[in-house]
Amino acid sequence: MASINKHLGAVAAAALGLAYGLVFFYAPNEADQGFVQKIFYLHVPLGIVTLCGFMAGGVMGLKFLRTGDRRWDVRSYVAIHLSLILAVGVLATGSIWARASWGHWWVWSEPMLVSFLIVFLLYCCYQPLRFSIDDPDRQARAACTFAVVAAAFVPFNFAAVRMANAVTHPRVLGATGGSMPGSMRLTFLLCLGAMTLLYLALWRLELDRKTVAMQVRALRRSREPRPERLAEPAIPISRPPAVVAGR
Amino acid sequence: MPALPLDKAGIYVAAAYVVFLVLVVAYVSIMARHVARVRRDLAQLTDDREPR
Numbered sequence: 001m002a003s004i005n006k007h008l009g010a011v012a013a014a015a016l017g018l019a020y021g022l023v024f025f026y027a028p029n030e031a032d033q034g035f036v037q038k039i040f041y042l043h044v045p046l047g048i049v050t051l052c053g054f055m056a057g058g059v060m061g062l063k064f065l066r067t068g069d070r071r072w073d074v075r076s077y078v079a080i081h082l083s084l085i086l087a088v089g090v091l092a093t094g095s096i097w098a099r100a101s102w103g104h105w106w107v108w109s110e111p112m113l114v115s116f117l118i119v120f121l122l123y124c125c126y127q128p129l130r131f132s133i134d135d136p137d138r139q140a141r142a143a144c145t146f147a148v149v150a151a152a153f154v155p156f157n158f159a160a161v162r163m164a165n166a167v168t169h170p171r172v173l174g175a176t177g178g179s180m181p182g183s184m185r186l187t188f189l190l191c192l193g194a195m196t197l198l199y200l201a202l203w204r205l206e207l208d209r210k211t212v213a214m215q216v217r218a219l220r221r222s223r224e225p226r227p228e229r230l231a232e233p234a235i236p237i238s239r240p241p242a243v244v245a246g247r
Numbered sequence: 248m249p250a251l252p253l254d255k256a257g258i259y260v261a262a263a264y265v266v267f268l269v270l271v272v273a274y275v276s277i278m279a280r281h282v283a284r285v286r287r288d289l290a291q292l293t294d295d296r297e298p299r
């Protein structure tokens with residue numbers, strides 16, 4: 001398992017190195033934005049992988065609800081946790097790009113930005129919900145139900161934003177494949193592939209860590225001395241004499 | 248090979264990539280610390296299990 005993780009991590013690191021090498025040394029500068037557009041190759045793949053991770057968490061949650069297999073709940077939890085962390089990166093890189101391009105860190109009137117923030121805040125509720133329930137079975141059921149409902153919200157949200165009128169944020173990936181020249185498109189697709197590999201490597205890493213930690217916890221619990229049963233009293237406690245009325 | 252612009256645009260691009268790098272490195276280092284702790288716990292449990 002650790003060997004697979006190492007290989008996946010190495011492949012992801014190599015793919016990221018290659019992809020971002022192409023970003024800076026192969027892909028041309030965009031005519032309108034110039035060098036700032038290089039953030040696109042980081043921000044957009046990160047956003048796509050994050051949203052796909054949220055949806056994958058929902059699919060895994062659905063698997064748990066159908067099968068009752070706790071491993072799907074753990075997989076769903078790890079996918080959502082990782083996506084939430086990467087979503088911070090999406091928001092941060094997006095803000096930096098917005099500042100460089102538009103002169104503002106955040107534009108509240110832009111549907112793309114606000115919708116992503118809503119998705120982020122929605123998933124911020126996942127962990128408090130999960131860890132507010134002590135019973136493991138109820139916890140898993142509630143968390144997976146949340147994951148399924150929230151994952152269904154993600155594509156709806158994306159579609160609604162696509163239909164809305166863009167204010168400033170560009171709609172890059174159209175039905176026609178966008179207007180990127182071949183070198184830019186190739187670089188973008190490689191960045192997307194590398195980011196997906198990175199996500200998978202980190203997901204496997206955290207999943208293995210979580211699985212082993214749960215096994216250790218279970219082992220430790222099984223070795224803890226159980227509370228001894230109360231010994232039977234040597235002398236049976238006699239009932240108090242019934243009070244006779246009239247005395 | 249294009250020269251890396253060190254003007255304002257270059258700083259923003261560098262900032263975005265550094266933020267991403269810091270996020271990933273922080274995540275991996277936290278995970279590595281957790282893995283080390285789990286391994287230590289596992290080793291301790293295994294030692295306790297050894298027949299005396």
